[in-house]
Amino acid sequence: MIHIKVEDNKGEVQNLEIPEGINLNLMETLKAYEYPIRATCGGMALCSDCHCEVLEGWEKLPEAQEQELITLDSRPDASSASRLACQIKLADEINGLSIRLIGESE
Structure with missing residues (x-):
């Protein structure tokens, strides 16, 4: 199992x-x-609806690519x-990641 801690836009924390x-x-x-993420661009790194802040585990993630940074x-x-x-x-390497959702919600 991959464990990820998620803080939503209301400050509520859930361990997935x-x-x-x-x-x-x-x-x-x-x-x-069932997090209320619009994801307007469908995962193409264009809309930022799924913007999140990494609270713990930054070192576990690969570097952001150019489109994501733009x-x-x-x-x-x-x-x-x-x-x-x-x-x-999703990969074993991100086990223990902790994020806060910031992007636009539905």
């Missing part, structure tokens, strides 16, 4: 247990857990800890 080996990104997983740069609330959940692939 995600089965290993599912071929989803974090945005798709959050939607499956999209985050357009957000006034982006910080050095910002990522797009659609660009975070």
Whole structure:
């Protein structure tokens, strides 16, 4: 199991247990857990609806690619800890990740 701690836009924290080996990104997983993420661009790193702040586990993530950085740069609330959940692939390596959702919700 992959364990991820998620703080939603209301400050409520939930610990997710995600089965290993599912071929989803974090945005798709959050939607499956019924978080109100619009995800207007469908995971293309264009809309920033799935903007999140990495609270713990930053070192576990691969570096952000150019399109993700361009999209985050357009957000006034982006910080050095910002990522797009659609660009975070579920893998054993991200076990223990802790995030706060910041993006636009439904």
